[in-house]
Amino acid sequence: MLAPISGYEKLPLFSLEEALKPLKNIIPGLEIYLQMVKQNSLKPVDELTPDESAAIQIYTMQMEVAESSLSHLMNIDLCSIDRCSLTKWFPYLKLFMTALHKLKSRPMTLYRGVKVDVSKYYTEGQRGVWWGCSTVTMSIGALQECIGTTGARTMFMIECRNAKVIRAHSFFNLEDEVLLIPGFYFEVKSKLHQ
Numbered sequence: 001m002l003a004p005i006s007g008y009e010k011l012p013l014f015s016l017e018e019a020l021k022p023l024k025n026i027i028p029g030l031e032i033y034l035q036m037v038k039q040n041s042l043k044p045v046d047e048l049t050p051d052e053s054a055a056i057q058i059y060t061m062q063m064e065v066a067e068s069s070l071s072h073l074m075n076i077d078l079c080s081i082d083r084c085s086l087t088k089w090f091p092y093l094k095l096f097m098t099a100l101h102k103l104k105s106r107p108m109t110l111y112r113g114v115k116v117d118v119s120k121y122y123t124e125g126q127r128g129v130w131w132g133c134s135t136v137t138m139s140i141g142a143l144q145e146c147i148g149t150t151g152a153r154t155m156f157m158i159e160c161r162n163a164k165v166i167r168a169h170s171f172f173n174l175e176d177e178v179l180l181i182p183g184f185y186f187e188v189k190s191k192l193h194q
Helices: 016-023 030-040 050-060 070-078 083-102 140-147
Strands: 105-114 127-130 134-137 154-165 177-180 184-187
Touching: 016 030, 016 050, 016 083, 030 050, 050 070, 050 083, 070 083, 105 140, 105 177, 134 140, 134 154, 154 184
Parallel strands: none
Antiparallel strands: 105 134, 105 154, 127 184, 134 177, 154 177
16 A cells, blocks of 8 residues: 655645646646646636646646646656655645645546456455546546447446536536546445456
């Protein structure tokens, strides 16, 4: 089991520009994406500041190369045994998590899918933690569009108490996008093979 994520919460809030400075050398074209999300977040809802809304939006963006997206790189470090790898993310994490905590937590049934069979890693009754920030959807139809209907794949149906609906702050604001914050505790209730 990984150690909890700690340290970022003690930092002051930075502007999005300042929060992303430690990441500019690892995310190609970050300055361009930053300007895009700043323009899109001038009048945010949910009592978020423009920087807080933009922090969520830049997380949802897919860069030209998916493996260099902010979300992909941050989730690698969130799931890493080496918790020191997270320190470069602390200013951004503070802003991002502050924004997410301002959003109302909602109980709902959600769906997540991957294009690989990971069922062997999950057993009935198993408890664990997803350390990455997980993007999920409210729509099984939207999930099937993402993972397709053929080939190996795994679909998770998640009964959640603390979902964060981010549609109004997502780069893809036409989708019913929801986030599960890092450190999401889960228990496997059942499995179905088809």
